[in-house]
Amino acid sequence: MHNVPCRGSKGVLVASIALLLILPLTVAREGRAAEDKVMTALYEAAKKEGGLTIYSPAELVLRGLEKEFAKTFAGIEVRSATVEPTELATKLITEKRSGGVRADLIMGSLRDVVDVLDRGIISAQDYASMGIPKELVLFDSKLVGIWNVAFAHAYNTTLIKDPAELPKTWNDFLDPKWKGKLVTWDFSLAAGLAWWGLEIGEAAVIDYAQKLVKTQDVLLTRAAADVVNTGERAIFFNGGLAAAFQAQAKGLPIDFFLVEVQGAPQYVACVLEGVKHPNAARLVIKYLLSEPGKAMVWEYQKSADAHPGSNTPYAKAIEARGGRYIFETQDNYRQRAQLADKIRKAIVGQ
Amino acid sequence: MERTITLDRLVLGAAVLALLYLIGAPLLMTVFTAFRGPVDFLPFEPGAQFTLDNLRAVYASGVFRDTLIDTAWFVSGSTTLAFVVSFILAFLVERTTLPCRNFIFTLLTLPIMIPPLITGLSWVFLLGKSRGLLNILLRGLLGLDGPGPFDIFSWYGMILAQGLAVVPFMFLLMSGAMRGMDPALEEASLVAGGGWLRTLTRVTIPVLRPTMLSVLLLTAIITLESFDIPLLLGLGAGSRVLATSVYYPLYPQIGLPRYGEVAALALSFLVITYILVYLYARATREQARYATVTGKGFRPRQIDLGRWKYVALGGISLYVGLQVGLPAFVLLWSSLLDGYRPPTDWALLSQVSFKAFSRVLDDQRFLFALRNTVVVAALSATLVALLSAVMAWMVVRSQIKGKRVLDLLASTSIAIPSVIAGVSFLMFYLATPGISALGLYGTVWILVLALSYRTTVGYRITSAGVSQIKRELEEAAAVCGSPWLTTFWRVVLPLLWPITLAVWLLTFIVNFRELTIALLLGGVDNMMLGPLLWRYVSSSEMGQASALAVIMAVMLLAVGGFARRFVGTRLGT
Numbered sequence: 001m002h003n004v005p006c007r008g009s010k011g012v013l014v015a016s017i018a019l020l021l022i023l024p025l026t027v028a029r030e031g032r033a034a035e036d037k038v039m040t041a042l043y044e045a046a047k048k049e050g051g052l053t054i055y056s057p058a059e060l061v062l063r064g065l066e067k068e069f070a071k072t073f074a075g076i077e078v079r080s081a082t083v084e085p086t087e088l089a090t091k092l093i094t095e096k097r098s099g100g101v102r103a104d105l106i107m108g109s110l111r112d113v114v115d116v117l118d119r120g121i122i123s124a125q126d127y128a129s130m131g132i133p134k135e136l137v138l139f140d141s142k143l144v145g146i147w148n149v150a151f152a153h154a155y156n157t158t159l160i161k162d163p164a165e166l167p168k169t170w171n172d173f174l175d176p177k178w179k180g181k182l183v184t185w186d187f188s189l190a191a192g193l194a195w196w197g198l199e200i201g202e203a204a205v206i207d208y209a210q211k212l213v214k215t216q217d218v219l220l221t222r223a224a225a226d227v228v229n230t231g232e233r234a235i236f237f238n239g240g241l242a243a244a245f246q247a248q249a250k251g252l253p254i255d256f257f258l259v260e261v262q263g264a265p266q267y268v269a270c271v272l273e274g275v276k277h278p279n280a281a282r283l284v285i286k287y288l289l290s291e292p293g294k295a296m297v298w299e300y301q302k303s304a305d306a307h308p309g310s311n312t313p314y315a316k317a318i319e320a321r322g323g324r325y326i327f328e329t330q331d332n333y334r335q336r337a338q339l340a341d342k343i344r345k346a347i348v349g350q
Numbered sequence: 351m352e353r354t355i356t357l358d359r360l361v362l363g364a365a366v367l368a369l370l371y372l373i374g375a376p377l378l379m380t381v382f383t384a385f386r387g388p389v390d391f392l393p394f395e396p397g398a399q400f401t402l403d404n405l406r407a408v409y410a411s412g413v414f415r416d417t418l419i420d421t422a423w424f425v426s427g428s429t430t431l432a433f434v435v436s437f438i439l440a441f442l443v444e445r446t447t448l449p450c451r452n453f454i455f456t457l458l459t460l461p462i463m464i465p466p467l468i469t470g471l472s473w474v475f476l477l478g479k480s481r482g483l484l485n486i487l488l489r490g491l492l493g494l495d496g497p498g499p500f501d502i503f504s505w506y507g508m509i510l511a512q513g514l515a516v517v518p519f520m521f522l523l524m525s526g527a528m529r530g531m532d533p534a535l536e537e538a539s540l541v542a543g544g545g546w547l548r549t550l551t552r553v554t555i556p557v558l559r560p561t562m563l564s565v566l567l568l569t570a571i572i573t574l575e576s577f578d579i580p581l582l583l584g585l586g587a588g589s590r591v592l593a594t595s596v597y598y599p600l601y602p603q604i605g606l607p608r609y610g611e612v613a614a615l616a617l618s619f620l621v622i623t624y625i626l627v628y629l630y631a632r633a634t635r636e637q638a639r640y641a642t643v644t645g646k647g648f649r650p651r652q653i654d655l656g657r658w659k660y661v662a663l664g665g666i667s668l669y670v671g672l673q674v675g676l677p678a679f680v681l682l683w684s685s686l687l688d689g690y691r692p693p694t695d696w697a698l699l700s701q702v703s704f705k706a707f708s709r710v711l712d713d714q715r716f717l718f719a720l721r722n723t724v725v726v727a728a729l730s731a732t733l734v735a736l737l738s739a740v741m742a743w744m745v746v747r748s749q750i751k752g753k754r755v756l757d758l759l760a761s762t763s764i765a766i767p768s769v770i771a772g773v774s775f776l777m778f779y780l781a782t783p784g785i786s787a788l789g790l791y792g793t794v795w796i797l798v799l800a801l802s803y804r805t806t807v808g809y810r811i812t813s814a815g816v817s818q819i820k821r822e823l824e825e826a827a828a829v830c831g832s833p834w835l836t837t838f839w840r841v842v843l844p845l846l847w848p849i850t851l852a853v854w855l856l857t858f859i860v861n862f863r864e865l866t867i868a869l870l871l872g873g874v875d876n877m878m879l880g881p882l883l884w885r886y887v888s889s890s891e892m893g894q895a896s897a898l899a900v901i902m903a904v905m906l907l908a909v910g911g912f913a914r915r916f917v918g919t920r921l922g923t
Binding site for chain 1: 390392394395470471474475478479480481482503581582583590598600601602603604605606607609688689690691692773776777780791792869870872873874877881884885888889890892
């Protein structure tokens with residue numbers, strides 16, 4: 001009696017191990033097959049449409065799509081227009097009023113896109129049937145998360161040679177040794193601090209922002225990245241991971257560091273309502289979330305998903321530096337944006 | 351006879367209608383937008399209503415008063431600096447025996463070819479407190495320690511950068527007026543023993559008063575509207591000028607851009623502009639006194655500088671080095687290094703290459719954008735130059751009713767910030783029933799029409815030019831039975847030709863490097879070079895941005911050189 005179960009246990013064990021080894025491979029193969037099937041079906045449908053038009057502020061990704069997408073999906077021409085982030089909604093609403101939006105697909109941050117959600121411009125799609133994970137699908141199946149815009153503080157490594165000297169907390173920036181060393185611009189300063197504000201509260205974060213600007217001679221300019229790249233100032237306060245990685249790729253002496261908590265706004269893509277090339281638009285979204293698509297986004301713009309475990313360059317870099325991020329969702333978006341607005345008004349008096 | 355009168359009226363009527371169309375649309379849209387809200391809706395959307403909220407938001411707080419004070423300092427400082435420098439330069443180039451004047455003329459107009467955004471960035475690279483090239487040089491020369499001695503992110507830095515940025519523009523206009531001036535009065539003064547200095551202060555400057563006031567007025571308004579330099583340098587200087595006040599509602603942290611507040615702010619631009627135009631009109635009421643272009647042929651007399659030419663050349667070299675040489679070097683260096691790095695290490699020379707230029711030339715959008723840009727800039731410049739000539743002649747010479755309204759309307763465009771004009775055109779061409787059906791949106795034609803709204807500069811300069819032409823010529827033509835249109839075409843226009851060509855050239859240059867309106871109205875099929883440059887800048891590709899700016903500057907330089915040669919030939923100078 002004793003041996004039978006024992007023999008049975010062994011058999012079960014061996015079978016379980018075999019299953020554990022084979023199942024993921026099988027699932028992965030089946031997953032890939034399913035992915036390929038979806039992609040092929042979309043491609044076939046998109047080919048009949050011949051091409052599509054994209055509006056977005058993400059110039060580098062647009063350039064990547066124009067060049068790389070056509071290599072994989074011959075016969076589908078990507079045409080694009082770079083639009084200023086704050087003007088994206090204006091353009092779409094006005095075009096819609098004149099009889100129809102000219103673009104098939106838009107990409108932008110949640111901030112750029114949210115205002116057109118209730119205006120019948122963005123169409124809801126069955127993204128589940130396209131194999132897109134549900135955690136990436138936002139606002140009633142209208143938007144799909146494609147990458148994060150992760151805040152980080154960039155610094156010039158010729159001016160700060162020892163990373164141990166860098167601030168480790170937000171309050172460390174108030175140390176007199178950083179006076180005259182920080183540069184940013186008002187939009188970025190407020191937007192980045194608002195994430196921390198979600199944890200410490202509105203009054204505390206506004207007080208901090210005012211103190212920082214008042215005591216640390218923070219330089220505010222639209223050319224903040226160039227100012228740090230050339231060594232005019234040491235730290236780009238609330239810069240971005242993408243800009244830091246781009247500077248490194250160009251051989252500039254730039255690195256980044258994180259403090260106790262940072263924010264990661266969500267970049268999204270969506271198919272517009274009543275467009276002529278819906279399948280091509282869906283195919284682009286599917287491509288952006290595929291491994292070749294992610295590789296293209298990284299190659300051209302140095303943007304990626306920053307979520308822990310996503311196995312992207314962002315996630316790995318953040319993990320290596322022990323950073324913690326608050327991710328933008330449809331639940332915290334408005335609260336964070338309103339707080340950023342208040343911080344900015346407190347700084348610039350507008 | 352009957353047919354000729356009809357044709358005259360037809361031309362005048364068409365010019366008035368064109369002006370109303372080009373300027374009236376954005377003007378009405380601006381006023382309309384200022385009174386529309388709430389902020390969650392665009393002004394023409396069904397949810398929008400008439401409201402005073404925008405005016406309250408802008409004017410009810412104490413912020414606006416501080417903004418006005420800061421703006422007054424900024425505008426007066428920059429305009430004064432620009433005026434003094436450009437008057438001296440124009441006088442030296444046009445009225446003296448300074449050597450290499452054609453070459454110097456070309457050098458002095460060079461910065462006008464470079465987009466303001468790039469010029470602003472080059473000032474950061476030159477006068478940044480720590481790593482600015484000029485500061486590094488000065489520290490080395492003077493043996494100074496620490497950062498400085500100059501800091502571009504300061505009040506004086508912003509005034510210096512803005513003032514010098516408008517010098518080429520002022521120089522171009524002043525040199526045109528000085529070149530076209532009849533020397534008879536100056537000669538009379540010299541014969542009477544007035545001496546050069548007294549002749550300059552008692553004759554030359556008073557005779558040029560309408561043009562100088564006109565140029566001062568335009569420079570003040572352009573500075574008032576200037577967006578790029580205050581945004582790059584002004585936020586750091588803690589300044590709050592009107593242009594930066596426009597920026598905050600345009601780039602909100604949440605929601606749509608607050609166009610209503612921007613338009614409400616634009617109303618104050620309009621009021622200030624009208625006050626300046628009124629003051630100008632008062633100051634130049636008796637325009638006949640300033641008429642110096644007569645039926646007689648002349649050749650402007652040139653002052654022999656003697657040994658002073660070396661002092662003049664030294665001064666000009668210093669200016670050219672600071673305003674032209676160093677920024678041009680920074681631009682070229684940045685394009686050759688594929689991004690700017692201070693030239694403090696010889697090892698950097700090994701990294702010099704033409705990679706950035708090749709990438710721009712390989713960019714499939716480049717040739718397409720270049721073609722669109724040339725078409726849009728040339729057509730809009732032609733439209734503006736012709737309209738300016740007709741309008742100026744009508745307002746200065748004719749007795750038609752309502753000419754003051756035309757004067758104000760033609761002077762209005764400069765008071766409408768580009769961004770408001772852009773949004774107004776977007777709404778006008780897309781949301782106005784009947785107009786949207788024309789299908790202009792997305793084509794180069796919408797850009798030609800939109801960029802032709804910039805009539806103020808051309809109109810004011812041409813207007814000053816018309817006031818310098820003696821009536822005797824037109825009267826002689828009229829006595830000979832020449833109808834208005836023939837007189838205008840065969841007498842007035844040839845005399846105005848240098849000014850009209852200068853207006854064309856200026857408008858061409860401004861529209862060639864256009865960014866704001868081209869971005870708003872631009873799409874896939876009508877991309878211009880300005881937005882392409884912006885694409886490079888916004889994606890931190892300074893190497894490519896600099897390379898494209900160099901290419902654009904070289905092209906504009908060629909056009910400018912050709913125009914200069916053509917004007918010179920026509921004038922026999």
